[in-house]
Amino acid sequence: MDALAGLLDGPRARGAFLLRMVMEPPWAVRIEDRAPICLMSVRRGTVRVTPPGGGVPVRLGPGGIAVVRGPDPYTVGDTDGTAPHALIGPGGVCTTLHGRPLAEDMALSVRTWGNAADGGTAVLVGTYLMAGEISRRLLDALPPLLTVSADARTGPLLELLDAEIARDEPAQRVVLDRLLDLLLIAVLRAWFARPGGDAPAWYRALGDPVVGTALRLLQDDPAHPWTVASLAARAGVSRAGLARRFTELVGEPPMSYLTAWRLAVAADLLRESDATVEAVARKVGYSTPFAFSSAFKRVRGVSPQEFRGGPPGDGRADARDALGGKPGDARDAPGREPGDARAADGNGPCDPRHLPEPQRSLP
Known part of the structure; x- marks a missing residue:
């Protein structure tokens, strides 16, 4: 098993956090879930992703794919640079910046979340909640934010994930987890293989x-x-x-x-x-x-x-050095807190399947 396979083995995409985010400007969301890795794909509209550490924002249009390496916070929003209105914390818990729960306000349908059901921007989001030591060798080789465009390999996977994400059928969680696995592997292969690519x-x-x-x-x-x-x-x-x-x-x-x-x-x-x-x-x-x-x-x-x-962080710094990381580099991605277990099973505070009809705008 190589490290690319190791990223998706062991404690990985079982019960990954997946949703379709549908938004109408103005909007912006700050992500502070401390997840080790998140994949986003723009289905329509244009978004601006500000990478961890406040680097140069990147614009993504339809077909654009971004992979963000945690655990540092980052921001996703409209292209006008709107300040964040909402925050997503560990386990996918959604609140205002002042801590008021937003789950009921933002739920649109099964695994669909946003401020407008017919919003002009739609983004598929898949977040891996945990990472093992094998995958750390790969994660440490990634930049805080990488982007690719959909191609012959990723395009069909995105279409299938988009179709499956809103279904609520037996074993649907397993189907979505495996689709996310396949998509992430295809994206990372494409990124490593690009001309001038900085593969480890x-x-x-x-x-x-x-x-x-x-x-x-x-x-x-x-x-x-x-x-x-x-x-x-x-x-x-x-x-x-x-x-x-x-x-x-x-x-x-x-x-x-x-x-x-x-x-x-x-x-x-x-x-x-x-x-x-x-x-x-x-x-x-x-x-x-x-x-x-x-x-x-x-x-x-x-x-x-x-x-x-x-705790999950014990011994991780030495492990990172042994696997080719950099001493002092803040790349450790601790696992979920015990209280976040419901989110990993698809029943957390932001899971839209169990929530009433939303309001239409961010507070």
Whole structure:
């Protein structure tokens, strides 16, 4: 499993927050949900997205797609630069800037939210509420805001998501989650493949016939007792040749990459499963729990038991460094607070399926 697949594996798009936002100017919404990643696609009209940190706003017209990397706040609104009227907090809770709930005012129909049912602007929004350690390697490679235009791959997916998002049928949540997965993968592939694209080194290296083979072996079977020699034999090159080329393309030696990958997989297993530390150690290639615990604490700064029992942020800074992030970079995306569980199941305060008829304008 590579890091692009890892973004959508483990604690990811199960119960993602999806809606169609329909607006008529003037309008603007400030997003402070601290979600690790959000995808938006403009179906009609034009919107202005101000990226996290207050960077240069980006305009998106029909077919425009934006991916915003959390957890920092950002703003989406009309093209006139209207000041935000509403705020979306953790779990998709919608309020005015002063904290008054807006769920009843803004609900239009099933998974459709806005200030006017016939508004001139319509945007599909999909938010991933949680992220694991494997996906952190990918998230850390993304800018705060990236944009692409719909193409032959993303266009049909957008049409299907637009048609499905307003349906309320059995297993609809699963259908929407998988469509969002497919769309996000297609968007990120397009962004990494663009001319002059700034894809991370490990992503570019996957296209190399030698290093790509070694990377896939390490990612697909981290529990195997890999050595540089065994990887080189599978890739059909000399040991020295693989070590040199791998380090040149990926930025670290094969065994260093393997250690970081094993510990990232282990961290996700500790968070999302009831497996014992001994079982997790075996799954990621450590012969004894002691060896695994020593390696984990050396990188994370906490033991596996402490990591599992502590808040989601524990040990994340060291994990980011091990997976190629930047020390001190504010990219950690904590999971939802316990009180936000209803939103992940589609029953949170902003879920429009259970709300009465709205008013037609923002307060």
